[in-house]
Amino acid sequence: MYSLVELEYRGRVSEAVEQQENGNAEQSHETAHSELDPQPTSHPNDPLRWSRKKKSIVIGHVSMFNFLCAYSTTSLLSNFADDSSFPLLVVGGFGFGMLPLALSPLLWAPLAITYGRRTTMVAGCFVAFVASIGVSVTTQGRTAYYVWCAFAGVGAGPASCVGLQMLHDISFTHERAQKVGIWTFAMDSGLLTGPIVLGITGSAATIVPWIAVIAFGLLFFSVLILLPETSFPRRVVQLEEAAGKDITDPTNVVPAKENPPFLNLRPIPGQVIPLPWDYILRFFRMFTFPNVTISISFYAWGWYGTFFSALGLLMSMKPSSLLFFGLVIGTFLSEVFLSGTLSDAIVKYITKTRKIPRTPEMRLWLMWPAGILSVVGLLLCAQSLARYWSLAITATSLVIFVVGAQIGNTATIT
Numbered sequence: 001m002y003s004l005v006e007l008e009y010r011g012r013v014s015e016a017v018e019q020q021e022n023g024n025a026e027q028s029h030e031t032a033h034s035e036l037d038p039q040p041t042s043h044p045n046d047p048l049r050w051s052r053k054k055k056s057i058v059i060g061h062v063s064m065f066n067f068l069c070a071y072s073t074t075s076l077l078s079n080f081a082d083d084s085s086f087p088l089l090v091v092g093g094f095g096f097g098m099l100p101l102a103l104s105p106l107l108w109a110p111l112a113i114t115y116g117r118r119t120t121m122v123a124g125c126f127v128a129f130v131a132s133i134g135v136s137v138t139t140q141g142r143t144a145y146y147v148w149c150a151f152a153g154v155g156a157g158p159a160s161c162v163g164l165q166m167l168h169d170i171s172f173t174h175e176r177a178q179k180v181g182i183w184t185f186a187m188d189s190g191l192l193t194g195p196i197v198l199g200i201t202g203s204a205a206t207i208v209p210w211i212a213v214i215a216f217g218l219l220f221f222s223v224l225i226l227l228p229e230t231s232f233p234r235r236v237v238q239l240e241e242a243a244g245k246d247i248t249d250p251t252n253v254v255p256a257k258e259n260p261p262f263l264n265l266r267p268i269p270g271q272v273i274p275l276p277w278d279y280i281l282r283f284f285r286m287f288t289f290p291n292v293t294i295s296i297s298f299y300a301w302g303w304y305g306t307f308f309s310a311l312g313l314l315m316s317m318k319p320s321s322l323l324f325f326g327l328v329i330g331t332f333l334s335e336v337f338l339s340g341t342l343s344d345a346i347v348k349y350i351t352k353t354r355k356i357p358r359t360p361e362m363r364l365w366l367m368w369p370a371g372i373l374s375v376v377g378l379l380l381c382a383q384s385l386a387r388y389w390s391l392a393i394t395a396t397s398l399v400i401f402v403v404g405a406q407i408g409n410t411a412t413i414t
Contacts, residue, residue: 037173037358041237047170047230054228055170059179061227062163063186064219065125069156070190072132072212073097097149097156104157106283110274112162116264117169118229124158125223129216131155136209160187164413169230173358174347181340181410188331188406195324229264233271299412303405306378323395330399334406342366343411363411370408377401 040048047055112120131152138144167179197208267273287293347362377400384394 038234039238041234041241043232043237045232046234046237047232048172050170050228057226058166058170058228058230059182061121061219061223062159062166063183065121065128065159065223066163066183067186067190067193068212068215068219069128069152069159070187071194072128072135072152072209072216073191073194096146097153100150100153101156101160104154105161106279107154108157109161109279110276112158112165112231113271114267114273116229116231116268117162117166118223118227118231119264120162121158121166121227122220122224122263124155124162125216125220126155128152128155128159129213129220132209132213132216136213166230169232173360174351175344177340177343177347177363177410179340180413181335181343181406184339184406184409184413185331185335188402188409189328192324192327192331192402196328199324224263231268231271233268299408303374303408306374323391323398326395327398327402330402331406334403335410338369338403339366339407339410366407366411370404370411373400373404374408375404377404 038048040046043049047058108120108124111123131148131154134148134151135145138148164180164183167183168176171179194208197211286296343363343366346365347358350356350362351358377397380397381394381401383389384397
């Protein structure tokens, strides 16, 4: 059941969508290609109107959370570095951590809409902090290790789904790829930084998990104190403005709150509260769209699955940390020159030259170099390992692969 406020909101949104569609039909292409999307409001708490510093705080916290969750996936294996079944533990740690991570958006996404992004990020960071402690104290027994890995996967959920939504809240579509690229780089570099730290610490590798514990603890308090709330019922505020109402009036549907609660535990006004099973039904409904299902499955299981398979293989071989350091450098250079910033530049060029509205499909041009580089790098790496070529060739092939993976991740997620 929905409250009167939510029913009123649903009715107003339907009217607004109808009016917007009628208006768009009469709008010329000359104006459409230069419009900001989404449209900002004059509301004092609109995330699109925030200062660069405040937006940077959001980007920094979201990216660091994503980095630590990825870093802990590989670094927490150090307690079993001398175990004879270390390769099996690598596969099991990835599997038991990634499966809950894949399912956790069904839990965290409704909570983020109902109670706000910040509250959900605080909760997820706390769960990840506790899970990192559990993995750090587990020096024997695979069962306990796998349980804590699954718990860590649940805590990492907000870093992926809610963190990405926060980046969407504070950015326009034409500048979104740069921010998503930073977020993606944090995730990929976190996976590669774990083996680097393991190689540097050597015999003192048992302290590596506690580095993750300390980092998660500091991040938790930083998120709790500094991270602002980005959830904002934009459609409702736009309707209030269109009706000529004072949006700063506290009697409106969405009162202006420049200082929201320190930790919101009540449903946010103006938001349509999803039912617990809404996102589960939406997940199964996705399979009624074959074009979406096939492309997402190819990306998740084919492309990104190959990335984790290659990483797991390298971890089980215990190579030099210099190899992973080279992969981090390759990922960084890819993001700076070929990924997010280039994607935004392509969208800007196409909309300016063709005088057409901005669309996400414009970014798909980057999938060609991303796919080619990934395939070439992976084939070269496989040949290098099969024929026992030098480590330099293997490292070069992996750098080519991660450059393509970084480009593809940013283009697909954006």
